[in-house]
Amino acid sequence: MKSIVFLGGARKIGNSSIGINIGNDLILLDYGASPSNRTPPELPARIDPLRVLGVVITHAHIDHSGAVPWLFRTAHRPPTIATPLTLELSDLLIRDMIKLSGKYLPFGVAELQLMMSSSIPLKYYSPIKLHDNCTITLYNAGHIPGSASVVVEIDGKKIWYTSDINLTDAWLTTAADIVSDADIVIMEATYSYKDHPDRRTQEKLLVETAKKITKEYGGTCLIPAFSVGRSQEVLITLMAYNFPGPVILDGMSQIATNIMLAHPEFISNWHALKRASERAKWMRSKKERKKYVKKPSAIVAPAGMLLGGWSRWYLEKIFNNEKNAILFVSYQVPGTLGYKVLNKRVISYDGKEIPVNAHVDYFDLSSHAGKTQLKQVLSKLESPEKVFLVHGEEPYMLKFAEEIREEMGLNIIVPRVGETYLL
Numbered sequence: 001m002k003s004i005v006f007l008g009g010a011r012k013i014g015n016s017s018i019g020i021n022i023g024n025d026l027i028l029l030d031y032g033a034s035p036s037n038r039t040p041p042e043l044p045a046r047i048d049p050l051r052v053l054g055v056v057i058t059h060a061h062i063d064h065s066g067a068v069p070w071l072f073r074t075a076h077r078p079p080t081i082a083t084p085l086t087l088e089l090s091d092l093l094i095r096d097m098i099k100l101s102g103k104y105l106p107f108g109v110a111e112l113q114l115m116m117s118s119s120i121p122l123k124y125y126s127p128i129k130l131h132d133n134c135t136i137t138l139y140n141a142g143h144i145p146g147s148a149s150v151v152v153e154i155d156g157k158k159i160w161y162t163s164d165i166n167l168t169d170a171w172l173t174t175a176a177d178i179v180s181d182a183d184i185v186i187m188e189a190t191y192s193y194k195d196h197p198d199r200r201t202q203e204k205l206l207v208e209t210a211k212k213i214t215k216e217y218g219g220t221c222l223i224p225a226f227s228v229g230r231s232q233e234v235l236i237t238l239m240a241y242n243f244p245g246p247v248i249l250d251g252m253s254q255i256a257t258n259i260m261l262a263h264p265e266f267i268s269n270w271h272a273l274k275r276a277s278e279r280a281k282w283m284r285s286k287k288e289r290k291k292y293v294k295k296p297s298a299i300v301a302p303a304g305m306l307l308g309g310w311s312r313w314y315l316e317k318i319f320n321n322e323k324n325a326i327l328f329v330s331y332q333v334p335g336t337l338g339y340k341v342l343n344k345r346v347i348s349y350d351g352k353e354i355p356v357n358a359h360v361d362y363f364d365l366s367s368h369a370g371k372t373q374l375k376q377v378l379s380k381l382e383s384p385e386k387v388f389l390v391h392g393e394e395p396y397m398l399k400f401a402e403e404i405r406e407e408m409g410l411n412i413i414v415p416r417v418g419e420t421y422l423l
């Protein structure tokens with residue numbers, strides 16, 4: 001008997017995982033974790049690791065990759081399949097999660113090392129056989145460098161898991177492939193409720209604001225950004241629109257940039273990334289940081305939601321002065337410090353809330369498809385049997401599913417964690 005089981009990341013964003021049961025064997029598509037700095041990271045539903053025939057990591061983000069080492073607690077070593085860039089970036093991000101939340105996790109660096117030693121780097125469009133009559137193929141997902149969507153072909157039936165996809169060209173990535181002849185589609189629906197504003201306009205506005213803050217007011221701009229993807233996009237954006245002042249690159253973004261530079265085949269504007277990274281000043285010591293934080297400069301540093309890392313250190317140095325700015329380039333999850341700074345203009349310090357005097361702004365450089373683009377994906381499907389929506393907020397997904405049912409007549413399902421559907 002063959003079936004799909006939703007193990008995590010259904011009707012929510014976080015700890016994504018989908019299982020494909022083939023008899024007693026199980027193929028996993030992602031096995032993510034939802035880290036938090038206060039509570040234990042949430043993991044997908046537990047499965048028997050001995051059943052796992054192979055696990056695919058679609059991209060390095062922790063909510064897709066973070067719990068994979070948990071599968072390596074026994075002597076069984078299932079292959080971990082991902083693009084070579086995703087494998088290296090996953091190693092970096094999972095290692096960091098273990099450092100921050102290791103005491104809460106049922107695995108550690110030893111299991112991560114076993115995961116890496118059992119990995120199979122796979123390029124796009126190169127099918128690999130995992131079982132009799134079952135192949136896995138990776139396609140470009142356009143989300144972050146190295147990211148993939150997956151096609152699992154079983155007995156001639158095609159299951160396409162989009163994972164996180166973007167249909168807009170960015171500096172590092174190109175628009176996702178659409179597998180229009182898929183029979184069963186599992187599609188992300190992060191932004192099933194809205195479209196993103198024009199990307200180029202947002203990029204220009206970001207650089208114009210940074211120019212104004214540094215040139216007219218002599219202030220410092222902090223741009224909190226995820227280490228993988230967004231930091232490098234911002235570096236190139238600042239260069240492309242001629243930001244004149246120093247650009248500072250700090251923290252784990254430096255390591256992620258080096259990993260990406262070592263994989264030119266996965267970076268669409270590799271030369272631009274190379275130039276932008278050479279132009280940036282890489283912080284190496286506290287002394288340098290103290291010097292540059294007082295200069296009119298643009299500082300790109302993780303964490304993107306100010307939950308830790310160097311962006312937090314810079315924030316405390318600059319938030320009080322109105323000539324400075326904090327420029328967000330990604331969605332801020334409620335409950336994070338980034339959300340507070342952006343929406344309430346306060347920071348918490350020693351249990352007290354202190355107002356932020358620096359200018360605060362937000363620019364939408366999303367790496368997810370917007371609502372119209374998600375509809376475009378669905379409209380290109382030739383004759384899908386079923387479409388499952390995952391990776392979104394429940395009320396929005398239910399509304400979107402209703403809309404699609406009415407407009408396109410598709411058999412669309414919003415599954416819950418734990419539900420199984422026969423193939």
Ligand SMILES: [Zn+2]
Pocket residue numbers: 059061143164
């Ligand atoms: Zn992602």
